Amino acid sequence: MSSTGKPLLDVLRCSPVTRRPIWFMRQAGRYLPEYRKVREQAGSFLELCYNPAAAAEVTVQPLRRFDIDAAILFADILVVPHAMGLDLRFEDGEGPLLGTVRDVQEVNALKQLENSWQLKSICETVALASEGIAKHVAMIGFCGGPWTVACYMIEGKSSDWQFAKLVAYRRESWFIRLIERLVEESVEYLSAQIDAGVEVVQVFDSWAGELTGRLRREFVIAPLSEMTRRLHERHPNVPIILFAKGLGTDHGTLAEASKCAALGIEAELSMSWAAGNIGHEMVLQGNLDPISLLGGEQIAASEAVELAKAIPSYRHIFNLGHGIKVGTAPETIGAVVEAVRNWDRAHASP
DSSP, rough: OOOOOOOHHHTTTTTOOOOBOOOOOOSSSTHHHHHHHHHHOOSSSHOOOTTTHHHHHHHHHHHHOOOOSSOOOOHHHTTTHHHHOOEEETTTTTEEOOOOOOSSHHHHOOOOOOOOOOHHHHHHHHHHHTSSOOOOEEEEEEOOOOHHHHHHHHHSSSSSSSSHHHHHHHHOOOHHHHHHHHHHHHHHHHHHHHHHHHHHEEEEEEEEGOOOHHHHHHHHHHHHHHHHHHHHHHHSSOEEEEEETOGGGHHHHHHHHOOSSSEEOOOTTTHHHHHHHOOOOOOOEEEOOOHHTTHHHHHHHHHHHHHHHHHHGGEEEEEEESSSOOOOOOOHHHHHHHHHHHHHHTTTTO
């Protein structure tokens, strides 16, 4: 297969690789002064998410600073339950506060995303942002994983997820139906983003590691695999990245079950181990520890090079093991990108 001219797509499609693709989870956010300015003008975080012009501007801001290969839609994983009819607000210092779903009547009352104003707003952001990126840059869309979004819908806010896990252990019928609804609506959401212009999609199942054993297979691996299957049927040429944080050695099970294009790997799992044990040629994404970025340019650059050494560029998407943390210096991100580029150039095949 010939090169697409976009490093991220080339790696995901097993095309000839011109360079190791780099992007960062939460690459648009509070660590950037230009983001903080737009956020202040927009009002609340949620108002920013639903302001297509402002959200598109935030989406492309990192591309002006860093030599990276992807823009990721600026939005939030809770857009889906919000569009399904739950109240949502964000409080400074407390995070998201979401209306809850805890019985069959409340599950049945959830709306479909189709034709919601939230969906239209996000798709408009995709279209605007896609117009503002360079030809070699890929546009990434995303959503939350069904288990992770269900946790917020059940608990109503960030927590230790004890109640959500108990509901999963009990396999309550309304919970199973909630997971099914989230699979359905998340597929619709990602499909709409693809129609609006995204070229790659990523599913963030940030709390996947909270479940173990059979529960993990039933409520993380199976729903993600079903989402991937349905999206492949609709959009066979759009690569899917699954980031099920905390799966550890179960990433291999997810890769085999889902047939996704790439797996995001958390910082806590050795990339050397992952490269040698998860599929023969499976593309892996990650997994630099975001905390290392707080250590300054020298520490972060050194850790980034060690990561680059662990896996060849043709099957790696350089990224973090989770999102950029508040307090990260933009200059440190630039130093990491430069270090990886320099190492790859020095060790490129003749």
